[in-house]
Amino acid sequence: MKLGILGGGQLARMMLYKTMRLGIHTTVLDPSPDAPAAHFADRFVCGSLSDPAAIEAVVGASDVSTYDIEHIDTEALLVLENRGMRILPSPAVLRAIQDKLNQKQMLEKAGLPVPEFTAPEDPEGFLNKTPFPLVQKSRFGGYDGRGVAVLKGRQDLKSRLQGPCFFEEYIDFSAELAVMVARDRNGKVLSYPVTEMVFDAQANICDTIIAPARVDAETAEKARVIAERAVTALNGTGVFGVELFLARDGRILVNEIAPRPHNSGHYTIEAAVTCQFEQHIRAVCGYPLGSAELLSPAVMINLLGERDASGGPVYEGYEQALAVPGLSIHLYGKKEVKPFRKMGHITILDKNRDAALEKAGLARALLKVRGTGKHG
Numbered sequence: 001m002k003l004g005i006l007g008g009g010q011l012a013r014m015m016l017y018k019t020m021r022l023g024i025h026t027t028v029l030d031p032s033p034d035a036p037a038a039h040f041a042d043r044f045v046c047g048s049l050s051d052p053a054a055i056e057a058v059v060g061a062s063d064v065s066t067y068d069i070e071h072i073d074t075e076a077l078l079v080l081e082n083r084g085m086r087i088l089p090s091p092a093v094l095r096a097i098q099d100k101l102n103q104k105q106m107l108e109k110a111g112l113p114v115p116e117f118t119a120p121e122d123p124e125g126f127l128n129k130t131p132f133p134l135v136q137k138s139r140f141g142g143y144d145g146r147g148v149a150v151l152k153g154r155q156d157l158k159s160r161l162q163g164p165c166f167f168e169e170y171i172d173f174s175a176e177l178a179v180m181v182a183r184d185r186n187g188k189v190l191s192y193p194v195t196e197m198v199f200d201a202q203a204n205i206c207d208t209i210i211a212p213a214r215v216d217a218e219t220a221e222k223a224r225v226i227a228e229r230a231v232t233a234l235n236g237t238g239v240f241g242v243e244l245f246l247a248r249d250g251r252i253l254v255n256e257i258a259p260r261p262h263n264s265g266h267y268t269i270e271a272a273v274t275c276q277f278e279q280h281i282r283a284v285c286g287y288p289l290g291s292a293e294l295l296s297p298a299v300m301i302n303l304l305g306e307r308d309a310s311g312g313p314v315y316e317g318y319e320q321a322l323a324v325p326g327l328s329i330h331l332y333g334k335k336e337v338k339p340f341r342k343m344g345h346i347t348i349l350d351k352n353r354d355a356a357l358e359k360a361g362l363a364r365a366l367l368k369v370r371g372t373g374k375h376g
């Protein structure tokens with residue numbers, strides 16, 4: 001089996017942990033020769049993710065291709081798919097998801113619960129007369145909270161977004177949940193336990209995942225059913241990260257879907273029978289899905305660049321962190337640190353979830369990603 005991976009970031013790198021064991025030959029495309037996955041693929045193509053020739057060099061040499069990032073030129077992918085090359089999730093699914101507004105509309109049409117939203121033709125005029133709070137989102141290109149503006153009142157209008165956008169009801173939530181859902185080529189779905197995402201308030205970036213989530217069994221079951229229905233509605237093949245809000249008024253709402261392994265599923269590398277990366281590979285390659293059973297409660301924390309970090313990364317407290325029982329470190333090998341950039345992650349397993357959380361707090365205090373202060 002030859003697998004192509006478009007994008008050589010940390011998700012591709014973690015897929016490679018598993019392709020190596022499964023005996024799958026890989027070709028990775030990324031514009032950076034030092035991308036996290038560049039040195040571990042069987043073959044690396046250095047090129048742009050919007051260059052049709054570079055994409056074809058990977059897809060044409062592979063039995064099936066997938067991606068580690070959703071910001072890829074779908075036109076080029078559709079042309080190759082029409083010529084009989086296999087790309088999963090299909091470019092149509094990717095395209096439907098890339099436009100966050102279209103994604104919301106599809107989910108709503110399929111009867112899934114989503115926050116109320118509107119896409120006025122004149123956003124400026126709309127903002128002049130609408131009550132606050134509300135949330136503005138860019139239709140294209142957002143990630144890690146970029147492309148989302150939470151507008152609590154008029155004073156926040158200076159941080160409003162430019163370009164194509166839509167507006168969404170502000171959800172007062174008690175938790176943000178995420179469910180990883182695998183769907184095979186025959187449409188069979190299998191989901192992982194519901195996890196809880198905790199955000200860094202300053203950077204609006206997810207920094208902790210708690211698995212399983214601290215919610216009652218009924219809520220967890222409901223969230224899982226919604227997530228599975230959402231992925232089925234998209235008709236996607238592969239692993240999908242479904243982000244949900246648990247609103248204080250009791251509603252469970254779909255926030256967004258990522259068409260790939262997801263930050264909220266990194267803990268499965270250590271804590272599940274089959275991790276999300278292997279599951280994704282199995283799904284797109286047409287192999288049977290593996291068990292998604294949880295072996296142990298787990299807490300994952302992202303290793304983000306410190307707020308003033310620049311230059312080459314310096315991992316302070318690395319050895320002390322490794323001494324914490326049940327802790328695993330994953331570094332993504334990025335050559336440059338930036339404030340809040342995802343540089344790696346830590347997973348802590350403990351039979352007791354609260355104990356895992358406590359150790360995660362300890363590890364966070366120990367391990368910091370600073371920079372040499374020099375660029376290049």
Ligand SMILES: Nc1ncnc2c1ncn2[C@@H]1O[C@H](COP(=O)(O)OP(=O)(O)OP(=O)(O)O)[C@@H](O)[C@H]1O
Pocket residue numbers: 115135142143144145146147148150168169170171172176199204205206243255256
């Ligand atoms: N309608 C909403 N009400 C309240 N908070 C929201 C709403 N929409 C988004 N947020 C907050 O902003 C965060 C980022 O939003 P969203 O997931 O849509 O964007 P993103 O840039 O794709 O994020 P990421 O790449 O981190 O998943 C959410 O996780 C949530 O904390």
Ligand SMILES: [Mg+2]
Pocket residue numbers: 243256
């Ligand atoms: Mg999100």
